[in-house]
């Protein structure tokens with residue numbers, strides 16, 4: 001089961017760091033680290049992840065021995081976050097921007113950072129979800145692009161979302177790859193959209209069975225396996 005044992009920190013630098021320490025020391029599959037506040041939260045691509053104390057779900061899970069299914073963990077986690085948000089806030093609809101940003105109303109509500117030591121048989125799945133953050137609490141530069149469940153009109157608490165998310169993660173992470181891919185594709189925010197990245201641009205055409213993004217460009221079709229794509233708004 002994902003969520004046990006659980007360690008909660010009122011304040012820590014990064015739940016991913018704590019979870020990686022626990023994993024390296026042998027913590028079992030499913031070990032959960034949560035925090036009320038992070039002093040050095042990390043995002044993908046070397047970015048920082050910030051959230052006002054107590055208003056976001058900040059969590060990391062130790063995952064072990066997922067075998068070949070491990071390549072779909074980031075996508076599976078994004079599906080689970082969408083399902084949990086919609087379970088606690090039925091008026092909210094979530095979409096996923098490749099590979100694993102969760103969007104509400106085309107703004108980012110949650111991000112996922114997977115780090116791992118596959119050779120030692122473990123990975124850490126970090127999730128940051130803006131739950132109760134008011135629209136005015138986001139830093140100026142994120143006003144147009146970030147959102148939260150509260151900003152989308154939902155009144156769920158961090159604990160409500162966590163309670164919905166743990167069983168959703170249990171179902172999706174390491175679950176049937178076809179079901180994960182089907183659920184991900186049904187929420188694909190980039191499908192048919194113009195996108196650009198370092199080195200090219202084109203029209204997004206969905207994901208391969210290993211989760212790579214397929215893009216039609218002027219010079220043919222490419223598959224992107226990592227990195228960042230931007231929606232051309």
Ligand code: BTN
Pocket residue numbers: 013014015016017038040041042043044045047049057058059060101110111112113126127128129
């Ligand atoms: C991203 O979209 O850039 C990924 C953001 C991941 C943030 C979460 S918050 C909990 C966990 N601890 C971290 O330092 N990062 C992840």
